[in-house]
Amino acid sequence: MMLMKRRDFLKVGAAAGAMASLYGCAGGGSARGHVVVVGGGYGGATVAKYLRMWSEGGIQVTLIERNPTFISCPISNLVIGGSKTMEDITVSYDNLKSKWGVRVIQDDVVGVDSAKRMVKLAKGGDMSYDRLVLSPGVDFMFDQIPGLNNAAAQSKILHAWKAGPQTIALRQQLEAMKDGGTYAIAIPKAPYRCPPGPYERACLVANYFKKTKPKSKVVILDANEDVQSKKGLFVKAWNDLYKGMIEYRPNSEVKDVDVATNTAVMEFDKFTADVLNVVPPHRAGDIAAKSGIKLVNNRWVDINWLSMESTSTPGIHVLGDAIFPAPTMPKSGHMANQHGKLAAAAIINMLSGLEPNPAPVVMNTCYSFVDEKNVIHVASVHQYDAATKVVQPVKGAGGISVARNELEGKVAMGWAKNIWADMLA
Amino acid sequence: MKLFAPLAALCLLATASVSHAADPNLGRNLAATCANCHGTNGHAVKGSGMDALAGMEKAKILQKLADFKSGDKPASIMHQISKGYTDAQLDLIATYFAAQK
Numbered sequence: 193m194m195l196m197k198r199r200d201f202l203k204v205g206a207a208a209g210a211m212a213s214l215y216g217c218a219g220g221g222s223a224r225g226h227v228v229v230v231g232g233g234y235g236g237a238t239v240a241k242y243l244r245m246w247s248e249g250g251i252q253v254t255l256i257e258r259n260p261t262f263i264s265c266p267i268s269n270l271v272i273g274g275s276k277t278m279e280d281i282t283v284s285y286d287n288l289k290s291k292w293g294v295r296v297i298q299d300d301v302v303g304v305d306s307a308k309r310m311v312k313l314a315k316g317g318d319m320s321y322d323r324l325v326l327s328p329g330v331d332f333m334f335d336q337i338p339g340l341n342n343a344a345a346q347s348k349i350l351h352a353w354k355a356g357p358q359t360i361a362l363r364q365q366l367e368a369m370k371d372g373g374t375y376a377i378a379i380p381k382a383p384y385r386c387p388p389g390p391y392e393r394a395c396l397v398a399n400y401f402k403k404t405k406p407k408s409k410v411v412i413l414d415a416n417e418d419v420q421s422k423k424g425l426f427v428k429a430w431n432d433l434y435k436g437m438i439e440y441r442p443n444s445e446v447k448d449v450d451v452a453t454n455t456a457v458m459e460f461d462k463f464t465a466d467v468l469n470v471v472p473p474h475r476a477g478d479i480a481a482k483s484g485i486k487l488v489n490n491r492w493v494d495i496n497w498l499s500m501e502s503t504s505t506p507g508i509h510v511l512g513d514a515i516f517p518a519p520t521m522p523k524s525g526h527m528a529n530q531h532g533k534l535a536a537a538a539i540i541n542m543l544s545g546l547e548p549n550p551a552p553v554v555m556n557t558c559y560s561f562v563d564e565k566n567v568i569h570v571a572s573v574h575q576y577d578a579a580t581k582v583v584q585p586v587k588g589a590g591g592i593s594v595a596r597n598e599l600e601g602k603v604a605m606g607w608a609k610n611i612w613a614d615m616l617a
Numbered sequence: 618m619k620l621f622a623p624l625a626a627l628c629l630l631a632t633a634s635v636s637h638a639a640d641p642n643l644g645r646n647l648a649a650t651c652a653n654c655h656g657t658n659g660h661a662v663k664g665s666g667m668d669a670l671a672g673m674e675k676a677k678i679l680q681k682l683a684d685f686k687s688g689d690k691p692a693s694i695m696h697q698i699s700k701g702y703t704d705a706q707l708d709l710i711a712t713y714f715a716a717q718k
Binding site: 241242245526530533537541549550551552554569571574575586590593597599600610613614 | 652
């Protein structure tokens with residue numbers, strides 16, 4: 193089975209390579225080499241597809257992903273709220289393989305030797321690369337919340353901040369909760385993945401309670417001093433749609449939990465909930481630290497904005513939530529997809545002996561559901577600034593919705609369908 | 618085959634380019650920032666409700682973008698996004714999408 197896949201991969205690569213040489217030029221078609229991509233989320237799947245598409249098959253791409261299918265974090269709060277299913281947020285890797293000739297391997301990368309340009313797989317042995325792309329997302333700093341720092345605790349007090357089994361498990365906890373119960377979500381200090389996500393989740397859980405368990409409450413324990421995204425629009429939704437159901441507590445950093453009683457422990461306060469949902473602080477996915485690349489604050493990868501290449505380690509590019517972000521840049525799936533394209537263009541140039549594009553642009557849109565139909569957005573555009581060597585937000589561009597509305601609810605689902613296709617179809 | 622003409626043009630650009638010149642694929646790269654919503658190369662997913670920009674006349678795309686920028690065309694989000702790009706960048710984006718089949 194594995195042999196077949198490898199042979200098909202080589203065949204596709206050779207055919208596409210021949211095509212590329214027919215039409216090739218220094219602009220892209222002449223790029224050759226093997227790029228290994230670690231992580232098949234919004235960043236990794238995008239860079240894999242775009243490397244194949246833009247090099248016209250000249251670059252061989254291997255994508256290593258530990259999960260059998262892609263499951264989207266964006267839209268997953270609707271599964272937790274009960275209006276969407278896991279099937280709605282799950283997409284296959286089949287098109288990446290059959291249509292784009294990406295070799296997709298389900299495995300874990302356990303080490304990187306950047307000097308020898310090799311990655312070590314848990315099951316599949318060593319693999320060499322010309323360029324490596326790490327798109328590992330985040331891992332959680334459970335050590336910051338001692339009571340959560342073991343598997344049993346983590347199976348009871350969920351984060352559901354990576355879509356998958358925890359999404360289902362949190363939904364089940366909410367379904368099992370009695371009317372009159374309390375759901376609490378604890379938000380870590382920024383930066384964290386998806387700034388508006390926790391406030392959206394509070395809305396959608398309250399929306400579920402309003403319909404089925406109207407005596408229940410939602411409490412937001414925010415480590416930050418204020419709502420981190422779309423504040424006015426979220427607060428208005430809480431007041432208009434969920435009056436008396438949602439309580440917001442700023443400056444409430446969870447330092448520990450008591451698993452037996454489902455209690456969040458803050459510096460001066462404690463809070464016991466029927467369903468306690470703690471999103472721990474995060475850092476770049478573990479493989480970033482294991483690969484020996486430079487981390488800022490021991491957490492986020494420092495990258496060159498012209499190429500997404502690590503500032504410390506040539507040949508390793510890093511995308512998505514794992515990076516030390518540029519000013520006002522959110523950790524979002526949309527942004528990771530944009531990083532993927534920036535990196536793909538740069539890698540193709542570098543493998544063709546050209547400099548990366550000196551003027552990259554990335555942009556972000558983020559839609560949040562405040563109930564199953566009404567949505568609010570935030571958008572921004574970021575242009576490379578040669579003076580600061582960082583992509584900077586364009587002044588006067590971007591912004592938020594005027595008010596929540598159903599039209600943007602439709603647009604949000606249109607966004608999801610198109611970005612999933614942009615990565616995986 | 619459809620890629621031949623633009624690539625040939627890009628080859629000319631590439632041979633002339635040095636590190637400080639514009640990237641020969643700048644239009645492609647800029648247009649790719651739109652693909653999250655408007656589909657890869659402007660081929661929006663059918664039935665998704667998003668404008669498919671592939672093959673749309675360049676002048677039409679530019680007029681839409683200008684109207685978003687000026688506020689003449691009401692929008693939920695495009696008035697905010699279009700302002701993030703220079704007119705020269707929007708021209709490259711429109712050129713790229715118009716050339717897509």
